Each structure stands twice: as C-alpha cells, then as structure tokens.
Amino acid sequence: MTEPTPESPSRPESPSSPVSSSPPVFIPDYPFSEAGDADSILRSSDGVDFHVYRAILSLVSPIFRSMFSLPQQADAPKVPVIDVAEDSDILDKALRFFYPGAQPIVATLDELRCIIEILVSKYDMECVSETAKDHLAKYLARSPLAVYCIAVTHQWEDMAMLAAKESLKLRLRAHDTVAPPELNQIPAAAYHNLLHYHYRCGVAAKSKTQTLRHIPAPNEYVWFSCTDAACAKHTSSWYLADNQLSPVRLWFVEYLGNLGTILMETPGTNIGDDTSLHLGYKKAAKCANCREKVFDQLYDFVSNHLASKVEEAIDEVDFSL
Incomplete structure (x- = not known):
C-alpha cells in the first residue's frame, strides 16, 4: 500500500498593495503652509487647512471683517477654523490674489472667472478688481466676448469697452457665431448694446x-x-x-x-x-x-x-x- 505523499505546504500569497483612486491631498505652499503665529484657519471643502491672519482678511473683505467681529464662545479654540465652500485648489489661487508674499497663479479664463466670482461677488473684495482686470486683459485677443461678459457682470465699464473693441475682429452679427457660455450670465440688454456698438462701428x-x-x-x-x-x-x-x-x-x-x-x-x-x-x-x-x-x-x-x-x-x- 502506497503511503500518501504529504502535500507541499502552499506558499502564502503576497498581499497586493492597495491602489487608491482618490486624488492626492493638496498641500498648501507658503505663505499658507506654516501655522507660525497665524490666528485663523480657512478649511477648504476637501479638508485642507490654510493658515491665515484675520487682520489681512478683515482689511480686504467686509464679509470677513464682520465675521471676525462677532463675539466668540468661551470654549472656542484659540485659532478659529472657518469652513469655506471652495476646494483647496481654487481657494489657494483665490488667496494668492491679495495675500502679501503670494503671487497669483491662473491657468485658464474659466479659472479666473471663478476666482473673481469668489473674491469680488462672494467676499466683496473690490480691492482685487484692478489685479483681476490685469489678468482678464491677457484673454482679450483670445476670448473678447467671454471677457466682455465677465466685465459686464462686475460693472467694469473700462474692461467691457476694451473687450467690445476687440470683438470688432469677430463676425459677431453673423448667424453662425458660436456664443460662449458666459452669455447666460449677462442681461439681454448688455448683449444688445454690444451688437449695436458692433453695427455702428461697421457703418463708421x-x-x-x-x-x-x-x-x-x-x-x-x-x-x-x-x-x-x-x-x-x-x-x-x-x-x-x-x-x-x-x-x-x-x-x-x-x-x-x-x-x-x-x-x-x-x-x-x-x-x-x-x-x-x-x-x-x-x-x-x-x-x-x-x-x-x-x-x-x-x-x-x-x-x-x-x-x-x-x-x-x-x-x-x-x-x-
């Protein structure tokens, strides 16, 4: 009778490294990365903390000024955390528009529009208007109609005029002209003014x-x-x-x-x-x-x-x- 051959011990399988599908965590760079003596934290919608000084935020935004003037609870943390709706990427770029020691970084016109909307419309930072216009001017030749719509939204007549003049290079009154999505954000009267200006310039x-x-x-x-x-x-x-x-x-x-x-x-x-x-x-x-x-x-x-x-x-x- 043949004795059963003992089975060879099976080699344990190496556990495979888990593959994460989540995007890498955004890490704020200077001047928002170090706590130092910063007295406030802005926490983005994706949970990233930006260390800031409330004096700077209060200086540029009446919204933050009012927020910081509210009485604090006795058990409130020494460094308050303010949750904001913006994600870390856009919050970082928005803060760099006005924060000392930071340089604005804008990759696209749509990104710039979003930053302007946050700072000027949401946080009432009129002081960034000139910086915003300087950045908008870079898109005049490429996207005059979109720039016009952004300028109209914020009542920047000087920038709207520049965009209107740049739009004279377009077949604006042709039926096959493709309208940018920004047109949905301005009154019909503002677009009519542009078309009428375009027509009168054509006649002239x-x-x-x-x-x-x-x-x-x-x-x-x-x-x-x-x-x-x-x-x-x-x-x-x-x-x-x-x-x-x-x-x-x-x-x-x-x-x-x-x-x-x-x-x-x-x-x-x-x-x-x-x-x-x-x-x-x-x-x-x-x-x-x-x-x-x-x-x-x-x-x-x-x-x-x-x-x-x-x-x-x-x-x-x-x-x-």
Whole structure:
C-alpha cells in the first residue's frame, strides 16, 4: 500500500498593495503652509487647512471683517477654523490674489472667472478688481466676448469697452457665431448694446471706403494716374482733399467696395494685412501699368491713409453699459 505523499505546504500569497483612486491631498505652499503665529484657519471643502491672519482678511473683505467681529464662545479654540465652500485648489489661487508674499497663479479664463466670482461677488473684495482686470486683459485677443461678459457682470465699464473693441475682429452679427457660455450670465440688454456698438462701428468703418477726400491732391497713385486706355475708369469721378473731382480706375473702386463689405461685418479687420491687400492686387493685375506699381502704392495708401481713418471713425463711436 502506497503511503500518501504529504502535500507541499502552499506558499502564502503576497498581499497586493492597495491602489487608491482618490486624488492626492493638496498641500498648501507658503505663505499658507506654516501655522507660525497665524490666528485663523480657512478649511477648504476637501479638508485642507490654510493658515491665515484675520487682520489681512478683515482689511480686504467686509464679509470677513464682520465675521471676525462677532463675539466668540468661551470654549472656542484659540485659532478659529472657518469652513469655506471652495476646494483647496481654487481657494489657494483665490488667496494668492491679495495675500502679501503670494503671487497669483491662473491657468485658464474659466479659472479666473471663478476666482473673481469668489473674491469680488462672494467676499466683496473690490480691492482685487484692478489685479483681476490685469489678468482678464491677457484673454482679450483670445476670448473678447467671454471677457466682455465677465466685465459686464462686475460693472467694469473700462474692461467691457476694451473687450467690445476687440470683438470688432469677430463676425459677431453673423448667424453662425458660436456664443460662449458666459452669455447666460449677462442681461439681454448688455448683449444688445454690444451688437449695436458692433453695427455702428461697421457703418463708421465702411464709410471711410466710400470717400477719398482724405487723399492729398494732385495724387500719383496709379489708380488715379494710369493712362492705359484698356484700364477701365469708374463711371463717376471722386473728390480728393482739394475738393476737386478726379477720375479713378474701376478696379480700385471695386476694391474699396469689397473692403467696405468686410469692414461692415468685421470692423476690426486689419486691412493692412496680406489677405485684405490681395483683394486689390488681384484686381489691379488685369492692367499691365497698374500691376507694376500697385504692390507698393496700395500698401502705402492703406497704411498711411485708410487704416488710420478707419481707426479714427471707430474711436468716435461711443460705447456704454
């Protein structure tokens, strides 16, 4: 009879390391990391403590000033803990907007909007407005409509004006314009004011393509001086600065017409860039005489005369919230 073979002892399995799905805990950096002689703690919604001085918070925020002026219970801790609704990441960035020894850190416009909402709207810190505007200005070229909405929300007319002017580069009145979510936060009247300003700037800008009275006379630009019989003249002569009528080539009038249409839709168009100038180059190319001079002369005309007149016309359009 065969004796049973003893079973080999099984090797105990190594316990696997638990994998945590929770995000790493935020650790505040200077100047909120050390307790020192800080006399208050702001505790974020995710349980992170920020050591602060109530004198600083009271100085910048009437909300905190009122809070700290309330009588304390006899058994209250020496260093009071104030629970806030903001998480540690946004609270850290908000505090850095006004706290001595800290530098504001903002990654996105949406983050900036959130910080402004917390500090200005919730805690009534009007003192951070200028810092907030400086940061908003960095997004003017990229997101003028969103900046306009934020400025309107906080009644910052100077920033709203800058954003409105920057929006002139957009096809704001076109049906396919994508509206930013910030539009939901402003009154319809504020958006109507922007659209009306955009329209009036378009009318003003286009008007400068419908007159040549700002051009010195006599003028040697080729669209006035071309003698090629094959280069068609416009049916009407145009007044120049001397108030005398001057014949002008048809291609140039058509170029001004096309430019006016563009400016009506996007008044902030850079009419001195290659794309806009190409409209004139293409039309002038049909005449051998005009073709030789149009590149230098059209650039000179737009840069030294027309662009500044368009800018002046836009600057005369008033804007208000």
